Amino acid sequence: MEIKFRHDVDSVLEEAKKQNKPVLLDFSAAPM
Amino acid sequence: MVRFVNENFIPARVHVKQDPEAFKKYGEKYNAHWTPTVLELDPNGEEFYRAEGFLPVEDFLAQLMLGRAHMDFKKGKWDEAEKRFREVYEKLPNADAAAEALYWAGVSRYKAKNDSSALKETARAFKTRYADSSWAKKAAIWS
Numbered sequence: 001m002e003i004k005f006r007h008d009v010d011s012v013l014e015e016a017k018k019q020n021k022p023v024l025l026d027f028s029a030a031p032m
Numbered sequence: 033m034v035r036f037v038n039e040n041f042i043p044a045r046v047h048v049k050q051d052p053e054a055f056k057k058y059g060e061k062y063n064a065h066w067t068p069t070v071l072e073l074d075p076n077g078e079e080f081y082r083a084e085g086f087l088p089v090e091d092f093l094a095q096l097m098l099g100r101a102h103m104d105f106k107k108g109k110w111d112e113a114e115k116r117f118r119e120v121y122e123k124l125p126n127a128d129a130a131a132e133a134l135y136w137a138g139v140s141r142y143k144a145k146n147d148s149s150a151l152k153e154t155a156r157a158f159k160t161r162y163a164d165s166s167w168a169k170k171a172a173i174w175s
Binding site: 001002003004005006007008009012013015016017019020021022023024025026027028029030 | 033034037038040041042043044045046047048049051054055058059062064066067068069070071072073074075076077080096100103
């Protein structure tokens with residue numbers, strides 16, 4: 001099981017507002 | 033780690049190499065110019081906590097838990113904040129963030145009860161745990 005990061009940040013921010021849920025925003029350079 | 037993130041956040045990633053335009057856009061918006069930088073944003077997109085630089089898993093999880101507790105603290109949810117701060121040092125007592133969590137758990141309890149004995153108890157607790165930490169020095173004034 002792994003963290004399923006999303007990449008559509010604007011959509012995530014909108015969804016967070018609707019769900020009243022915080023966002024974890026990871027700025028990464030890790031190999032994908 | 034995965035459970036904590038999924039239960040508490042909607043996770044999003046901006047990759048510096050895979051999506052440099054997004055990295056520039058959100059890096060400027062959130063003043064993030066180095067990786068790894070992990071931000072905890074409230075539901076309105078306002079930053080309430082950040083962790084910069086690589087950490088081992090246990091320390092990283094403790095940082096995330098600490099940040100989530102700080103969000104409740106900043107919203108005045110003292111009981112919930114205290115519970116979350118305590119979880120940091122009870123579940124991850126050897127993490128770097130544990131001493132800070134002990135400090136803020138005491139402050140949260142004081143805020144909730146308006147009872148200074150919560151601060152004295154915290155100062156006493158620092159005599160046996162994390163005594164060499166800067167947080168112990170900060171709490172020393174309460175004893």
